[in-house]
Amino acid sequence: MLTIKMALRNLRRNLRRSIITASAISLGLGLLMFSSGGTDGMTNRMIEKGVGGSAGHVVIQPPDWQEEREARDTVPGSDAVADKLGATLPEAFIIKRVFLDGLLTSPQAAMGVSVVGVEPEREARVSEIDEKIIVGTYLDGDGRGIVLGKTLAESLDVELGDKVVLMTQGEDDLESRLFRVKGIYSFGVIELDGSYAQIELASAQELLSLGGEVNQISAHLPSARDTEAATATVQAAFTGAGVDVLPWQRALPGLAEYVAAEQGEIYVMYFIIFFMVGLGIVNTVLMSVMERLREFGVMLSLGATPGRLARLVLTEAVLLGFLASLLGVGFGLLFNWPLWTTGIDMSAMVGETVEVSGLAMDMVIYGDLSAAKTLFFAVFTWGLTVSAAFYPAYKAATLKPVECLQHQ
Numbered sequence: 001m002l003t004i005k006m007a008l009r010n011l012r013r014n015l016r017r018s019i020i021t022a023s024a025i026s027l028g029l030g031l032l033m034f035s036s037g038g039t040d041g042m043t044n045r046m047i048e049k050g051v052g053g054s055a056g057h058v059v060i061q062p063p064d065w066q067e068e069r070e071a072r073d074t075v076p077g078s079d080a081v082a083d084k085l086g087a088t089l090p091e092a093f094i095i096k097r098v099f100l101d102g103l104l105t106s107p108q109a110a111m112g113v114s115v116v117g118v119e120p121e122r123e124a125r126v127s128e129i130d131e132k133i134i135v136g137t138y139l140d141g142d143g144r145g146i147v148l149g150k151t152l153a154e155s156l157d158v159e160l161g162d163k164v165v166l167m168t169q170g171e172d173d174l175e176s177r178l179f180r181v182k183g184i185y186s187f188g189v190i191e192l193d194g195s196y197a198q199i200e201l202a203s204a205q206e207l208l209s210l211g212g213e214v215n216q217i218s219a220h221l222p223s224a225r226d227t228e229a230a231t232a233t234v235q236a237a238f239t240g241a242g243v244d245v246l247p248w249q250r251a252l253p254g255l256a257e258y259v260a261a262e263q264g265e266i267y268v269m270y271f272i273i274f275f276m277v278g279l280g281i282v283n284t285v286l287m288s289v290m291e292r293l294r295e296f297g298v299m300l301s302l303g304a305t306p307g308r309l310a311r312l313v314l315t316e317a318v319l320l321g322f323l324a325s326l327l328g329v330g331f332g333l334l335f336n337w338p339l340w341t342t343g344i345d346m347s348a349m350v351g352e353t354v355e356v357s358g359l360a361m362d363m364v365i366y367g368d369l370s371a372a373k374t375l376f377f378a379v380f381t382w383g384l385t386v387s388a389a390f391y392p393a394y395k396a397a398t399l400k401p402v403e404c405l406q407h408q
Contacts, residue, residue, distance in 0.1 A: 150186040
């Protein structure tokens with residue numbers, strides 16, 4: 001208790017130095033939280049876009065469909081599987097899709113396309129394509145409707161209401177069906193705008209003679225953080241059902257690899273920030289020790305042990321680190337507030353959208369800072385402050401009383 005009182009006294013007596021040190025630590029923590037909130041927000045937004053538009057947090061597919069992606073390979077008893085998946089994950093939103101490749105032709109041209117059969121009302125809940133329609137409307141139950149990307153429509157030289165023919169490999173031979181352009185969308189990404197289209201799920205099933213079966217049934221969770229636990233639950237529920245149950249990381253390996261690389265860069269940035277903060281703490285605490293050499297010399301002459309001096313320095317670091325961490329969390333929450341409320345619009349610098357791993361990313365950055373990460377940063381910063389004080393504490397413990405008293 002006496003050591004704590006002396007440590008508090010020293011911090012108050014050298015208030016200017018204490019404030020400077022605490023400010024440096026807390027601002028470093030605040031900026032780290034701000035950086036984490038922004039980068040996590042961008043990463044999670046990317047995951048949600050990829051998961052929402054082309055898979056799910058947890059997907060059920062035919063065995064080996066991930067590698068072969070044969071349009072005629074379907075989930076046996078698709079409707080019953082979808083119902084069971086919904087009962088297994090009541091918090092999830094369930095989507096059914098059919099995927100096919102084909103040739104889309106108009107009187108003027110022909111283009112290879114990737115087509116997805118969807119349930120429009122449900123699809124609009126998880127993807128953004130309905131919001132990207134620039135001409136016409138999204139699918140609305142008309143089995144003859146099709147929505148195309150702007151670049152694809154230009155390549156086919158078609159406009160709203162024009163007729164196109166979709167040809168694909170059927171059960172025994174080529175199958176074709178006439179569609180009418182219902183809407184034209186624009187994501188600002190060549191891959192999506194130039195070779196992708198959507199039709200009604202029932203139309204895709206009829207074209208491929210699938211009956212009521214689908215290629216993929218996906219569960220969309222409230223948060224991507226729940227993926228691992230949800231996948232384990234679904235795998236247990238569908239053991240022996242003759243289907244593959246995959247998390248989004250395996251269903252979308254390209255996106256997963258990009259996110260992993262991005263996370264690696266973020267951790268390098270965290271290391272650099274922590275290293276710089278740690279150097280600042282070591283320097284500040286060491287200077288504090290050197291400025292008080294005469295004081296330590298007097299204490300040693302009066303019978304204080306080297307161990308007690310070391311404990312005093314470490315106690316000061318513990319108290320200062322604790323207060324600075326609390327202040328840093330406050331700074332971090334304050335810095336993240338604009339990210340949570342309005343976001344930060346970067347479009348003036350980089351444009352309205354940027355292509356990232358085949359996805360169109362809006363350049364309004366929103367924050368996503370978890371409570372667990374906030375606690376980790378605060379505790380780690382506190383521990384870093386204490387760790388950085390070990391060398392100055394060792395230095396204080398090895399001082400010679402006579403040398404200290406002679407110090408000017």
